[in-house]
Amino acid sequence: MKIxxxxxxxxxxxxxxxxxxxxDGTYEFIPIPEYYYRNHAFxxxxxxTYSTExxxxxxxxxxxxxxxxxDKEQHKDCPIHADPxxxxxxxxxxxxxxNALVNLNKGDLLVFYASMEGYDFEKEAGMYxxxxxxxxxxxxxxxxDQYELLAEDFAKNFHVKNKEIFDRDIQNPKNKGLKLVxxxxxxxxxxxxxxxxxxxxxxxxxxxxxxxxxxxxxxxxNFGGKxxxxxxxxxxxxxxxxxxxxxxxxxxxx
Numbered sequence: 028m029k030i031x032x033x034x035x036x037x038x039x040x041x042x043x044x045x046x047x048x049x050x051d052g053t054y055e056f057i058p059i060p061e062y063y064y065r066n067h068a069f070x071x072x073x074x075x076t077y078s079t080e081x082x083x084x085x086x087x088x089x090x091x092x093x094x095x096x097x098d099k100e101q102h103k104d105c106p107i108h109a110d111p112x113x114x115x116x117x118x119x120x121x122x123x124x125x126n127a128l129v130n131l132n133k134g135d136l137l138v139f140y141a142s143m144e145g146y147d148f149e150k151e152a153g154m155y156x157x158x159x160x161x162x163x164x165x166x167x168x169x170x171x172d173q174y175e176l177l178a179e180d181f182a183k184n185f186h187v188k189n190k191e192i193f194d195r196d197i198q199n200p201k202n203k204g205l206k207l208v209x210x211x212x213x214x215x216x217x218x219x220x221x222x223x224x225x226x227x228x229x230x231x232x233x234x235x236x237x238x239x240x241x242x243x244x245x246x247x248x249n250f251g252g253k254x255x256x257x258x259x260x261x262x263x264x265x266x267x268x269x270x271x272x273x274x275x276x277x278x279x280x281x
Contacts, residue, residue: 028270029135031128032247034154034259035059035111036141043098047091047146048155052219054143055082056157057091061108061185063195074106091146110185111139116160116210119186121196127261128206131165136274137208140256143220154224154237154256158217159277160210169197169204180209218281223247224256246276 036046037057048054057077064074077089088107092099111118118137120128131137138159144152168177174193181187186196186205196205224237237257239247244254248269250262264270 028267028274029131030138030247030264030270030273031131031135032138032140032250032256032262032264033125033128034141034256035139038142039152042102043096044092045142045144045152048143048150048220049146050148053083054155054157054220055084055086055088055091056141057082057088058107058109060102061106061192063192064106064189075109076104076106078103080107080109108185111158111160112184113158113214113216115181115183116163116212116214117181117184118160118208118210119181119184119196120206121186121192121199121202121204123201123203124260125206126203127263128208129165129167131162131208133163135162136160136270136277137162137210138277140223141220151226153222153226155220155222156217156277156280157220158215160208161213163209163211165206165208167204167206168193171197177207181207215278221280227255246273248273 037059038045041059042057044057046055046057061074077092078087081087089099089103092102136159138156140154140156142152143155144150174187174190177187184207186192186207193205196202223240223243225240227236227238236255238254239249239256248264248266250264253260253262256262264273
């Protein structure tokens, strides 16, 4: 058994804000912007945007952007890249840095975390777990001929239901194909978000990074010494005993 941790969702660099976490521990997961459609094909295709899509609290995503400022203005009509999909339990990623996702096997876990910041209370941004897939299978799409074969399991995934995105992903040689993961019905989206990070002090504040917290080191281990989780590399738990202990803990979360 293996466990992969993957950072997803909007942040200050990609979108201009963090997903909001509320005082009671609930949260909104806000997807990243899809600049391809904003810059290319949006006029010919009606896409969900930050203004039209609502979160679990019933508010449009655009409401969580600052009332004033360029980020809100720039993103109010921007299409969203809604992935992972917790209705059909699918995730897609064209980036070559995610090539190892195809090594996930049935029964492994793909755990998602995101950058979140206090919304109705003061809480600095940090990394929070919000759900996982129990993996059914993972695959690599590299040819146009595979498109029709993906319809049954991945028809609602952003990378497949939008043919332009599928084509973009497999045609870029740097990507080395589109990585797709399908979860089982045992996959879960949590009601609450769970903090997993702390800030590693630095003489220059701008160089400070989020690393796995001391408490979470006891749950996840140290990922072979790669404790930084600020960006979005995959972090792996490959030790079978530790993976099983971690999976047991994850299944206790609400």
